Amino acid sequence: MLGYIPLGIAFGVLAVQMGFPWWFAPLTSIAIYSGASQFLILSLLTAGASLSAIFVAVFLLSTRHIFYGLSLLARYKDAHHKKPYLIYALTDETYTLLTSSPDRSSDFKITLLNQTWWFSGTIIGVLIASLINFDSSGMEFALTALFIVLSVELYKSNQELKPLVIGLFSAVLALYLLPKQHMLLAAISASSLVILIEFLRAKHER
Amino acid sequence: MSVNYLLLGIAVAALASIISRALPFIVLSKYANAPLLHFLGKQLPGAILIILVVYSLQDLSIFEADMSLTDSAKGWPLLMASLTVAALHFWRRNALLSIFLGTGVYMFLIQYCL
Numbered sequence: 537m538l539g540y541i542p543l544g545i546a547f548g549v550l551a552v553q554m555g556f557p558w559w560f561a562p563l564t565s566i567a568i569y570s571g572a573s574q575f576l577i578l579s580l581l582t583a584g585a586s587l588s589a590i591f592v593a594v595f596l597l598s599t600r601h602i603f604y605g606l607s608l609l610a611r612y613k614d615a616h617h618k619k620p621y622l623i624y625a626l627t628d629e630t631y632t633l634l635t636s637s638p639d640r641s642s643d644f645k646i647t648l649l650n651q652t653w654w655f656s657g658t659i660i661g662v663l664i665a666s667l668i669n670f671d672s673s674g675m676e677f678a679l680t681a682l683f684i685v686l687s688v689e690l691y692k693s694n695q696e697l698k699p700l701v702i703g704l705f706s707a708v709l710a711l712y713l714l715p716k717q718h719m720l721l722a723a724i725s726a727s728s729l730v731i732l733i734e735f736l737r738a739k740h741e742r
Numbered sequence: 743m744s745v746n747y748l749l750l751g752i753a754v755a756a757l758a759s760i761i762s763r764a765l766p767f768i769v770l771s772k773y774a775n776a777p778l779l780h781f782l783g784k785q786l787p788g789a790i791l792i793i794l795v796v797y798s799l800q801d802l803s804i805f806e807a808d809m810s811l812t813d814s815a816k817g818w819p820l821l822m823a824s825l826t827v828a829a830l831h832f833w834r835r836n837a838l839l840s841i842f843l844g845t846g847v848y849m850f851l852i853q854y855c856l
Contacts, residue, residue, distance in 0.1 A: 542838055546845070560748060567756040572794075577755050579798070581743060587754045594755040596790060598762035603783035605766030609774050612767070623763050674849035677820070680798040681827045681844040687791040688831040688840075696788055703789030707796035720797050727789040735781045 540629060540653035541660070546678050547574055548661020553672040554578055558662050565658045569651060570627055572686065573597055575679040596724050604631045611640060618644045625651050628686065702730050799824065819855070823848035 544565070551561035556578070564574045573594045580590050604626055611634075612619055625647045633646055665672075691700060703723070710723035766774075773779055799820060827844035834840070 543841065546841075555743070556748070557745070560752075564752055564755070567752050568759050570759050573755055573759055576794075577751060581748060581751050584743075587750055590751050591754045591758050595758035595762060597794060598759055599790060600787040601759075601762040602765050602770070603779075603787060605763060606770060606774050606779060606783065609766060609771050619767075623767055624760060626763050671853055672849075674819075674852045675845060677823055677848040678841060678845045680795065680820075680824060681841040683791055683795045683798055684824060684827045684844070685831050685837050685840050687788065687795060688828055689835070689837070690788050690791060692832075692835065694784060694788075696784060699785040699788030700792050702785075703792030704796065706789070707793040711796060711800050716800065719800070720793065723793045723796075724790055727793065728786065731782065731785045731789065734785070735778060738781075739777070 540650055541657040543571060543682075544654045544657020545661035545664065546675070547571065548658040548663075549665040549672065550575075550661075550675050550678060551578060552662055552665035553675060554582060556581075558666060561658045561662050562655065565651075565655045568594075569625060569654070570598060570601075571654070572628070572679075572682055575682060579676065579679065593720055596720070600628070601626060607635070611643070615643070622647055627654075698734075699727075699731070702727050706730070795824075819848055819851035822851060 547565075548561045552558065561574075564577070568574055568577070576593060576597060577590060580593060585593075605623070608626070608631075612622055615622055622643060627650065630647050630650045633650070634643055687700065691697070706723040706726040707719070710719045710726065714722050770779070823844050826847050827840050830843060831837070831840040
């Protein structure tokens with residue numbers, strides 16, 4: 537889980553290098569606290585995206601949290617006063633760590649530590665970028681790399697190739713047919729529709 | 743980028759994040775065993791992630807409008823770096839290694855090789 541520090545540093549450095557004020561990165565590490573979403577809004581805000589576009593994009597990117605949460609319903613049932621924090625601070629990394637061990641007693645500690653590392657990393661990154669001058673052009677690729685890693689990770693854990701193919705087709709088609717700002721929503725809607733049809737067909741066959 | 747715009751952007755993104763995290767615990771708990779949710783949980787995240795890969799790549803202009811690779815300097819470095827990340831992650835499955843090395847390759851290519 538110490539992996540959160542270097543990635544947090546990269547996020548802090550990138551935010552400052554892209555021209556965001558020093559408080560921006562640490563604030564998002566508290567308010568949003570989701571690496572992928574935080575990286576994504578850097579590019580959305582730089583492009584001057586509308587607030588509704590930001591909402592939709594971040595929500596769609598975060599739908600994976602819905603499925604994490606569903607699988608943790610039973611586990612968090614008796615967490616009492618710790619439950620709100622556990623829900624707020626659920627991330628890819630935390631989910632992976634928690635579900636790799638059946639012991640629930642350290643759930644809160646692990647979750648809190650993860651956010652502490654992520655937040656500290658962000659601060660260190662902001663400091664580095666503010667104090668040291670270097671050419672960071674190309675660093676924005678970290679976002680693409682993160683999405684590629686998450687895709688490969690998902691494929692390795694569930695071996696489902698079909699959703700990836702559906703997503704790729706929808707994305708390329710939307711990219712080709714639509715202006716850039718509508719591509720994300722259109723592609724995700726198209727994929728959802730195809731997946732829904734798949735579900736209905738499978739149900740019908742049974 | 744005005745401070746107001748940044749703060750509103752953060753607020754909106756924070757709202758979207760918290761909704762996605764709270765939804766299963768507040769409204770969806772009744773349907774936790776619904777076959778449709780299980781199916782979506784297995785299929786949707788993969789599709790969305792691939793779309794985000796393509797989205798973040800087009801943002802950096804790898805494709806032209808007619809889907810040919812762009813002549814702009816970033817096209818080939820992007821492709822090389824993306825393949826590096828994917829191959830590395832299939833091989834070592836170390837998220838940090840894949841992200842840092844891939845980003846390093848990209849930064850090196852666009853800063854020194856063009």
